[in-house]
Amino acid sequence: MKSLAELEAIRNKNKNQVGLRREGEGTRIVVGMATCGIAAGARPVLTAFTEEVGKRGLAHVTVNQTGCIGMCRYEPIVEVMAPGKEKVTYVHMTPEKAARVVAEHIVNGHVVTEYTIGANVEQ
Amino acid sequence: MDFARAHILVCGGTGCTSSGSQKIIDTLHEELAAHGLDKEIKVIRTGCFGLCALGPIMVVYPEGAFYSMVKPEDIKEIVEEHLLKGRIVTRLLYEETVSDGSAETKSLNDVDFYKKQMRIALRNCGVIDPENIEEYIGVDGYAALGKVLTSMTPEEVIEVVKASGLRGRGGAGFPTGMKWMFTARADGSNGKYVACNADEGDPGAFMDRSVLEGDPHAIIEAMAIAAYAVGADQGYIYIRAEYPIAVSRLRIAIDQAREYGLLGKNIFGTDFCFDLDIRLGAGAFVCGEETALMTSIEGHRGEPRPRPPFPANKGLWQKPTLLNNVETYANIPQIINNGAEWFNKIGTEKSKGTKVFALGGKIKNTGLVEVPMGTTLREIVEEIGGGIPNGKKFKAAQTGGPSGGCIPAELLDIEIDYDSLMSIGSMMGSGGLIVMDEDTCMVDIAKFFLEFTVDESCGKCSPCRIGTKRMLEILEKITSGRGEMEDIDRLEELAENIKQSALCGLGQTAPNPVLSTLRYFRNEYIAHVRDKRCPAGVCKALMAYTIDPEKCKGCSICAKQCPVGAISGEIKSPFVIDREKCIKCGVCMEKCPFKAISNK
Ligand SMILES: Cc1cc2nc3c(=O)[nH]c(=O)nc-3n(C[C@H](O)[C@H](O)[C@H](O)COP(=O)(O)O)c2cc1C
Numbered sequence: 001m002k003s004l005a006e007l008e009a010i011r012n013k014n015k016n017q018v019g020l021r022r023e024g025e026g027t028r029i030v031v032g033m034a035t036c037g038i039a040a041g042a043r044p045v046l047t048a049f050t051e052e053v054g055k056r057g058l059a060h061v062t063v064n065q066t067g068c069i070g071m072c073r074y075e076p077i078v079e080v081m082a083p084g085k086e087k088v089t090y091v092h093m094t095p096e097k098a099a100r101v102v103a104e105h106i107v108n109g110h111v112v113t114e115y116t117i118g119a120n121v122e123q
Numbered sequence: 124m125d126f127a128r129a130h131i132l133v134c135g136g137t138g139c140t141s142s143g144s145q146k147i148i149d150t151l152h153e154e155l156a157a158h159g160l161d162k163e164i165k166v167i168r169t170g171c172f173g174l175c176a177l178g179p180i181m182v183v184y185p186e187g188a189f190y191s192m193v194k195p196e197d198i199k200e201i202v203e204e205h206l207l208k209g210r211i212v213t214r215l216l217y218e219e220t221v222s223d224g225s226a227e228t229k230s231l232n233d234v235d236f237y238k239k240q241m242r243i244a245l246r247n248c249g250v251i252d253p254e255n256i257e258e259y260i261g262v263d264g265y266a267a268l269g270k271v272l273t274s275m276t277p278e279e280v281i282e283v284v285k286a287s288g289l290r291g292r293g294g295a296g297f298p299t300g301m302k303w304m305f306t307a308r309a310d311g312s313n314g315k316y317v318a319c320n321a322d323e324g325d326p327g328a329f330m331d332r333s334v335l336e337g338d339p340h341a342i343i344e345a346m347a348i349a350a351y352a353v354g355a356d357q358g359y360i361y362i363r364a365e366y367p368i369a370v371s372r373l374r375i376a377i378d379q380a381r382e383y384g385l386l387g388k389n390i391f392g393t394d395f396c397f398d399l400d401i402r403l404g405a406g407a408f409v410c411g412e413e414t415a416l417m418t419s420i421e422g423h424r425g426e427p428r429p430r431p432p433f434p435a436n437k438g439l440w441q442k443p444t445l446l447n448n449v450e451t452y453a454n455i456p457q458i459i460n461n462g463a464e465w466f467n468k469i470g471t472e473k474s475k476g477t478k479v480f481a482l483g484g485k486i487k488n489t490g491l492v493e494v495p496m497g498t499t500l501r502e503i504v505e506e507i508g509g510g511i512p513n514g515k516k517f518k519a520a521q522t523g524g525p526s527g528g529c530i531p532a533e534l535l536d537i538e539i540d541y542d543s544l545m546s547i548g549s550m551m552g553s554g555g556l557i558v559m560d561e562d563t564c565m566v567d568i569a570k571f572f573l574e575f576t577v578d579e580s581c582g583k584c585s586p587c588r589i590g591t592k593r594m595l596e597i598l599e600k601i602t603s604g605r606g607e608m609e610d611i612d613r614l615e616e617l618a619e620n621i622k623q624s625a626l627c628g629l630g631q632t633a634p635n636p637v638l639s640t641l642r643y644f645r646n647e648y649i650a651h652v653r654d655k656r657c658p659a660g661v662c663k664a665l666m667a668y669t670i671d672p673e674k675c676k677g678c679s680i681c682a683k684q685c686p687v688g689a690i691s692g693e694i695k696s697p698f699v700i701d702r703e704k705c706i707k708c709g710v711c712m713e714k715c716p717f718k719a720i721s722n723k
Contacts, residue, residue: 001384002392004269007260010383014261020130021184021250028185033209046128050163054126062185063128065209 016059026060027106029053031093032077034068040075041094048095049078052102061106074117080105089117127165129206132182134249136171136336137329137368138490139178143195144168147179150195154202164206167258170337172249174236176489177217182231182249189231191217235506236488241469243477244292244330244453245493248337253372256379259340265385267459268344271351272391280352281307284455286463288475293320293411293448294526294552295628296474296541302445305435306353309443315355316444317346318420319452321362321369322404322411325524326575328555330479331449333491335362335369338453339376343386343399345452348459350397353445358399361416363406373401408525408579412627413446415581426583427627448553450479470496474540484521484557487512494539501535504558515560519643523552525572525579526632528639529565548639550632564661565644566651570598572636580629587630590621594637603664606652615641658723666707666722672697674719681711681720 001007019026031037031046049063069077074091080101081087088111090101097115104110113119133139133148148166155161172180177191183201188211190201197215204210211228213221219234231237242248251258259265271280285300309315319342323331335342346358362370377399380386388396402420409415410425417439419425438444454476458466470476474496480503483489487509494503500520504510511517519529522539528549530537537543541551559568573595582588594617597610618634625631641648650656657665670681670690675697682690682698689705692698700711700720712720 001265001269001390004273004391007265007269007391010257010260011263011266014257016261017126017130018251018258018261020127021132031209033207035208038208047163050126050128053128057126064185067208067210 012057016054016057019059020062026062027080027082028062028064029106030064030066030079030081032067032069032075032079033065036068036072037075037077040072042076044095045076045078045093045098048098049102052099053106056102056107058102058106071117074120077117090115091117091120127163128185129164130184131164131166131206132169132184132249133166134170134172134178134180135168135253135368136175136178136248136333137366138171138175139180140368142178144179144181146195147181147193147198150198151202154198155206158202158207160202160206167252168254169251170248170253171245171333171491173240173245173333173491173493174217174488175491176487180249183211186211186228187231188228189217189220190215235509236490236492239498239502239507240493241477241495242493243457243466243469244334244450244479245337245491246457247341248333248491251338253337253339254375256340256376256383256385259338263460264340264456265344267456268347268351268385269391271348271459272393272395277307277352277354280348280459283458283463284352287454287458287466288463288470288473289451289454289458289466290474290541291448292450292454292478292553294523294550296551299447299451302435302447303349303352305433306355306443306445309436311354311443314357314440314442315353316439316442317350317353317355317358318417318439318444318446319346319358319360319449320411320413320416320446321360321366321449322416323363323366323449323553324406324408324411324579325526325553325555327483327557328481328524328553330481330491330554332366332369334449334453334479335366336372339369339373340380341456342373342449342452343376343380345455346399347386347390347397348455349445349447349452351395353443355445356396356398358397359402359420359439360399361402361404361410361420363410364403365406370401370403377401407581408575409581409627409629412629414627416446417444426581427629429626450554471538471540471543473542478539478551478554480554480556482508482556482558485511485515485560485563486558496540497538499536499538500530503539503556504535508558511558511560515562517558518561518563519559519565521549521557521559521568521636522555523550523632523635524555525575526550526628526635527552527555528635529559529568529643531643548635548642550635562659562661564602564657564659565640565647566598566602566657567659567661569637569640570595570602573598573633576629576633580633584624584626584630586621586624587626587633590617590625591630591633593617594621594634598637601648601651602657602662604651604655604662608649608652610652611641611645611648656723660721660723663707667702668700668705668707668709668711668720668722670698670700671719671721674717676717676719678716680714680716684710684714686710 290296415427677695
């Protein structure tokens, strides 16, 4: 170890990983992974979220799964819950959409309105 | 990309390892691979979670789902339900985390066992992978060392430790900052050392083992900080060979620290050089005593020597040596990171910070707990510990092991710190806390600890070698029903003499268990001596099995079970035991369906 900067670099690389194990803080991305979700293609969506979060080294963001929330025809459904903000529900998700949600919503704080349930109800 | 969306933490402490956690880890790997989840879910073997009674323990993050007493057969279901579909297997969770009715599980921090705990020394145990230095760095590891080396003078470091109020966790509670200062001031032109006492010989104690198993880098970091502060360039960790998991994790940690340049030459690009080696002890209690420990590190038979000179002036190879306990060191990086004031605010007036206790004996939640100094014994026993099993009553708690004493029920509300324990005739010791219920005989307990010290006495000084043996003989006489009232006085006289004349702490404190039981449970001694009776029904020689004619239904089960034909009677009328023939095996009492037989 030659310098503080070197230590800092290793810390930043690992903080995110270990941070997953502290409870109840940060943003949660929740993917519906019941039979209906999986059948509609939730698995690659989950993987895409995991990869995006990992690639960007986003501390305090966790990717969780949940069971069926009762709106099976909108699956794959993904909910984003950030502390102090209202829950955002995305529907008919794909891996490509996942990448955009991470870039725009999680990183920059702009909800991708066109993917939300509100914009898709009438269809 | 090695980012995983879920982490499965499996306890790899000694407790859970012996209840089969390695098999759990293997099965997890198989099942995860079978479901194609092995890339996105990581399995981490951690150190101790503390709740050893419920092992093997496994926690899944990000949900924080706490599975207890996990069996390899359960893994398939957990993988398929929880990890694949996101449905936590509530049935297998630690029952206290499952709040009634609601689908949400309770956070671990809200369950009784953890609620009142505060984790400083155990901060990373059960959180990080102890065999991966990067995880330690990820939780701010080695930041304190970096800070100290690049922005503080040795004097400033010592000032912080002094101001924190930290006292030695190895038993005596000596102010750590003072010890560092004395060692720093000693002439080190011929060399100076730092050493870590990981001997942990106190029966029932496993705090230090758990810290080393769960967070070995914290000790390495702290020793490097200490070395910088006192001016040493070589350190030794003295650990008993009976701790194979801790030894192996320490070895791995030292190798990794060297590889990352956190041990060795010019650490953080400064002039500071430091390296560390392990020395294995053979598990003699006396080798935990500081002068014996150093003699043992030097390669000689581990015997103590008189002090002064103290190790701060003449330690290893006659050179100034700083010796601290594992848990003492474990506090150091956080004191540096968070400041002396932060630490100083925790605890009582004269005892700052937290203390780790190994909770054992007649208690529901056997395990490792860390509480702020000043927590009451009642909180530890009844709330964190979950109380006494089988509806029995609390009788006493023993702290300080063979050097300590017992605390009776009247003193349950005592706020635990170094001075309060001392004032009631016990001591903090290294942190063993053994709970005893109404079925424990206090004379027998005193005898147990004395047997231990007699065995462990190194024999160098006669008060300890001969004196403790004589005390034990008196106790044996009393528990076998041959005691005289004068024996109690003799015990007390001998005890005082040994305390004053023994060479080292082992002998000086050996009489404590006897003195403290005499202080709080004198009546039990008198019952043994005068009435030839053991009130708890433990001392075999004094047991008298009798059948209560009121309760006996005359079923004859006892008579049929008795191996020596000592019980007779007529069906449907009370039976009797022939004392002459009875061998006190206790079978009759166990088998009586009407609880009509007693041995007290
Ligand atoms: C018989 C005997 C056994 C001891 N065993 C230990 C031990 O296992 N671990 C320990 O840290 N200190 C033990 N000590 C205390 C050490 O002598 C010493 O005080 C301590 O390691 C200093 O570290 P500290 O100031 O950080 O507490 C023992 C003392 C005696 C008299």
